[in-house]
Structures are given as C-alpha cells and as structure tokens.
Amino acid sequence: MRAKKLVLGGLMVVVLMGLVGCGSDSKKAEVLGSQRKAADLVVSDTYPFYEPASLTIALNKEVTLRVFNAGKVVHNVTIPDMQIDVDVPAGQSADIKLPALAAAPRAGFLLIYSKYGQYNGESGHINIAK
C-alpha cells in the first residue's frame, strides 16, 4: 500500500463535492446518526484522506459510522478508545457501530485513523457534541 500511495501521489482523487477540506473549523457540527447520508466519512488515497477530517457524536447514543473508501487501495478505520479496527476495501462501504459513550474521553475527542496510513497523516477526530 505504501508503494501504491506514492505512485498515486500525483493523482487527484475527487471525493464528494461540497465537502469542506481538512480542519475542524466547520460551521456547524453535524452529529452522526442524526440523519442518514450516503457516507459519514469518505476515505481517499491521498492527503487529507478523510472527508470530513472531523466528525461529531453525541454522548449516550450508539451511532453507526458509514465509511466509504473512494480509493484504489484498502483503508482502515481504527478508533483505539472504542477498540475498533476495521478494514474497508477499495470502492466499498462499511457500517461501523460506535458504542454509546457515557462520558467524553479525557482528551475531549476520539482519535480515528488508518493503521496503514497513520504515518502519512491519515487520521481525524471524533468530537463530542456539547
């Protein structure tokens, strides 16, 4: 995957239109599970990998994170605080159940990353709605 990523480095992967890029300064936090969409998180093969890079969940509510891999290589979703480690094949979606959180994690957010691409910056945040 590492070699492939380098080869693909010059290619632009067009993900969903209208999504904002990396960064947590989005206007309104969209809380997962509030509305069914094609995908909550789209992963591509090139930086910034995650669209959006910042997600939000509510406390005390189990939600399903739908991840779509828009790339040509397998990607992975790891959320250490939830013991989640799921591979998403190229061109496929995965519905990942996030258990209800009783309290916000100490850091104030959950880290989400690909165990194959973390070293490249393939990571994001799951924030807790206030």
Ligand SMILES: [Cu+2]
């Ligand atoms: Cu990846």
